Amino acid sequence: MCNPVExxxxxxxxxxxxxxxxxxxxxxxxxxxxxxxxDGNLLTLFESQMRFLEHAARLSMRCMTPTLVLQMELHCRDAVMSAKNFVNMRYET
Structure with a gap:
C-alpha cells in the first residue's frame, strides 16, 4: 500500500x-x-438505514487520529523504500 489515506x-x-x-x-x-x-414522520427503509450508518460513522471518526495518520505514512514510506530497493515483501501473521 503506497497511499496512507487508504x-x-x-x-x-x-x-x-x-x-x-x-x-x-x-x-x-x-x-x-x-x-x-x-417531526414524527415515518422514515423510509433507506432513510432509516442511513441514520444507522451516519450514527456509526460519527462514533467511528474518533479513530482518525494524528497518530494513526503518522503510522500509515510511515508504513507507506517503508513499503515504497522497500520496493525502490527491490526488497521482497514479507507477509507476517
Whole structure:
C-alpha cells in the first residue's frame, strides 16, 4: 500500500462495520422497527438505514487520529523504500 489515506479509511471502515454489527438486529427488524424523524414522520427503509450508518460513522471518526495518520505514512514510506530497493515483501501473521 503506497497511499496512507487508504490505510486510514480501512481502519475507519472496520470501526463502522463493528458499530453496525452491534445494531444489526435493530437495523434488520422490519416488523417492530418503524423509525420516525424529529417531526414524527415515518422514515423510509433507506432513510432509516442511513441514520444507522451516519450514527456509526460519527462514533467511528474518533479513530482518525494524528497518530494513526503518522503510522500509515510511515508504513507507506517503508513499503515504497522497500520496493525502490527491490526488497521482497514479507507477509507476517
Amino acid at each position: 490505510g486510514c479509511f480501512s481502519v475507519l471502515k472496520a470501526k463502522i462495520k463493528a458499530c453496525l454489527a452491534v445494531d444489526r438486529e435493530e437495523i434488520c427488524d422490519r416488523r417492530r422497527n418503524f423509525h420516525r424523524d424529529e
